[in-house]
Amino acid sequence: MGDKREHILSAAEELFAEKGFDGTSVRDIAQRAGVNLAMISYYFGSKEKLLESLIEFRAGYAYGILDELNKDESLSPWDKVDRLVDFYVDRIINNLRFHTIMWQESGGRSDEIKNRTIAIKLRNLEQIVKIITDGQQKKLFRQVDIPMTVGTIMGTISYYTQSKTYACVSLALQENLDDKQYTQRLSTRLKAHLKQVLRAHLDIRNETGKAKEQK
Amino acid sequence: MGDKREHILSAAEELFAEKGFDGTSVRDIAQRAGVNLAMISYYFGSKEKLLESLIEFRAGYAYGILDELNKDESLSPWDKVDRLVDFYVDRIINNLRFHTIMWQESGGRSDEIKNRTIAIKLRNLEQIVKIITDGQQKKLFRQVDIPMTVGTIMGTISYYTQSKTYACVSLALQENLDDKQYTQRLSTRLKAHLKQVLRAHLDIRNETGKAKEQK
DNA sequence: GTTTAATTCAAACGTTTGTTTAATTTTGTG
């Protein structure tokens, strides 16, 4: 019976990501989900509570993965950073629609929803802080602004997943790629770039002082 | 008489950034601008054309600055990168509202507006490509993915300008900062971080191979 | 098989939306 609920949730996810929360009508959602208009109020109470349910439905997953990664003592901090990048790129690209909503609504107008999205972000931030401070204690990573570094990872990915058109043109990809090929290439490119950036950024041997001399 | 037009434009800018395009009604705009409802259709034709006018009104400024920076031969590529960072952080933070709109609408639903925002992004991208390739030819910068590097700069800034609440909490700033203090601290922190990242990322001595050995 | 609860539906609710109308006021020009 949760079947119909999930149909509505995934229709809403698609549409919110395509056209934004305000740009999507409950009639749009009902039509795409193939249910009667009134079922949305019946199941979720209101359009806004539907969005809250959607966030609840999708979140909570990332935390588990990151927690596991953190506890794995067989991996070096460098390995963990690489896996972190792989995880986030894959996750965002494979849940592009949901991520677009999270991004848009964390600056949005409903306090309830804003707080929820921010809480999710903070929870994930904590895990990454652990990975990097661990690398610092092991004298592999240098001193960096950790929350900003997280912003660099997430921001870079978000920047290139906001607009397929811009991504294709600026990355000089063919414009008529189907979605499978497109996400595959974007993913590869993002992972390689972020790993390169983080390797240079975090490496304890690349002290800030050194680079300054060169100027 | 362009006075009233500009009143409407800046009211619209505020509201679009606060509540999104769809979340803002023309009545909201008219009220904040202190003009009659009908004046918006009278001056701009429609709500959508108002947004186009707004983009036209604000864009085109960045290009000039970047062009000047590029042509300045007294600056080393390292200096140019630093100034680039200063410029973008200041510009985005001081035009936060407009930037939020640009960001939201480049993935938006109107093709006309989407194309315009993408064109502006591409024009700016070109200028940055020049700066970095110049540094590469002078054997100061190593080989990097340039469009991705631009995405890292813009994405990091965008990530931290999307939500004041998240920024305050994650960066461990006091939550009750007034806007002046908040933007000042955010700006300083963003600039320092991005310069550090780019110094390590671009420096020709930080070859990818070296970092790999350490693992 | 009857009764009760959960589900589905078409229709309508009252607002709010973007835009237009037609009358009025203000402005600029000869």
Added chain:
DNA sequence: CACAAAATTAAACAAACGTTTGAATTAAAC
């Protein structure tokens, strides 16, 4: 002052919005 063009207004428009209603249908329980 007179006259035409531009600017401004309140009112109204049809369409779309989120939500509710109450009857009809299906499913579950006894």
